[in-house]
Amino acid sequence: MRKKKIGTTVIAISLLLALLAGCTGSSEPAEPASTPKAGEDTAAEAKKEISVSILDRGEVAAEEGSYENNRWTRWINDNAPAKVNWIPVPRTQVQQKLNTLIASGSAPDLIWEYDRSYISQLAAQGAIQPVDGYIEKYSTTYKAYLEKHPELKPFLTINGKMYALASARGQETVANHGIMIRQDWLDKLGLKAPTTVEELLDVARKFKEGDPDGNGSADTVPITFNYNGVQILRAFFFNNENQWYLEDGRLSFGRILDRYTDSLALQKQLFDEGLIDKEYITDTNFQRSLQLWTTGKSGIYLGSWTMGAEFVDLKKNVPDAKVVPLEPVASSYGRNGLYQEVPANMYIAFNASMKEDKAKAAIQFLDWMLEAGWEPLRIGEPDVHYKLVGEVPQKTDADLFRKEVFYAREYAILNEWDPKPEWFSLMAAQDPISQEQAKLKADGLVTAMKNNYRRDIAYNPDLPEVSQLIATFAPIAQQIEAKIVTGGGALSPQEGMADMRKEWKRLGGENVEMLVQEWYESNKQNLK
Structure with missing residues (x-):
């Protein structure tokens, strides 16, 4: 995680998220940050629309809305350079569902999975397209990021061309399975x-x-x-x-x-x-x-x-x-x-049917996500879901975080989240159960990484x-x-x-x- 980034963006994130109508703990989902009047020419209306798959893990509380429409999807659309329509796919049937959408011509513009073999399969089928040219032509943030993370290139390259974007995993997401x-x-x-x-x-x-x-x-x-x-x-x-x-x-x-x-x-x-x-x-x-x-x-x-x-x-x-x-x-x-996972995180591919104008909007959206968008999706709203202890975000209420923020983590399809075990007790709420859970989490990460897989x-x-x-x-x-x-x-x-x-x-x-x-x-x- 870019720890300094959190400190310098707290005020900005507070102002942006404060625009969300709908109070914390309300029985209704939070409203969009702004509601343009009919016919009003706004910057939001001028944004290019793109669609992106999202894994449905059944974690969105009824009060929060749905995977398609909740406080975080609205926050993204209020602040990102593109308007994003999220297409849920069941976590336990993700490939089957995506295959069905692709076959029917209704797959989202951006398709992502954790499985590189699946992305390679889509490339062989012609269901997705190379992204090299789009990155070179339209990206600034991700292009620079790839130069800092050359270890990602082999995972993203198929038959000599890049067919996906991905960010590097932090230790927390390299570790996966565990025994309790x-x-x-x-x-x-x-x-x-x-x-x-x-x-x-x-x-x-x-x-x-x-x-x-x-x-x-x-x-x-x-x-x-x-x-x-x-x-x-x-x-x-x-x-x-x-x-x-x-x-x-x-x-x-x-x-x-x-x-x-x-x-x-x-x-x-x-x-x-x-x-x-x-x-x-x-x-x-x-x-x-x-x-x-x-x-x-x-x-x-x-x-x-x-x-x-x-x-x-x-x-x-x-x-x-x-x-x-x-x-x-x-x-x-x-x-x-x-x-344990390989270094590349989510493999984000571009639907073969997506035209260049949408591809440009997608690259701009992904640049924004990697630069500024991912942090609130992982840690929530300052002074509501967390406060800073030094440069570590500490949860203020574990139950509130679990309800209002935890489900949002995978909207951050590019991110630099990399907390260390010693952070966990500081990041957690200070009630006894949260602190016990934080210690278990820290010990669990150390244990998960102790032996090479x-x-x-x-x-x-x-x-x-x-x-x-x-x-x-x-x-x-x-x-x-x-x-x-x-x-x-x-x-x-x-x-x-x-x-x-x-x-x-x-x-x-x-x-x-x-x-x-x-x-x-x-x-x-x-x-x-």
């Missing part, structure tokens, strides 16, 4: 934090049988998780089903490696012993899993390194709960880190044949995996893996592996 454990449960049962897969299994069994919640019933579900959970189990075995790994100088797909078989065996063991929720496969939105954690019925949560609502709601339900981050446990392959190449092969194969193979593999895990003795992990490899081969996997190896040999200088 109930320290009070460990203490009650006289257990130490597990350091190996075997110890994790032993602790989970004790959590199941030892009545750690003290209600006299063996009704706990030791391990719960959100959408990160299964990948965390994979990471123990140095595997991610969607990554490619260098094995003896050749690239191999994670989902068909022997290490993946081992991860399935662990997943099956957890299921068979009742150490994870028996309904987790049908709990597609993970609400049941979340409820088990927040009501104090689970002792280990596989999710992100930072806990937001999951922690606050747990403390409301179980005030004496003590949560600490858990370092990833070691398997027979050693200790891997949990998933295995990533043999910087990004996956951006070949259409690869994307097509994986898209076809994934649902077949998922069905086999579900049978392995939940089918009792019907299909062993080894038998299931043999079936998956047959399907991979049937779908042309061997030919794709040959293309991938050729791609690697041609691009290895950019993949370190």
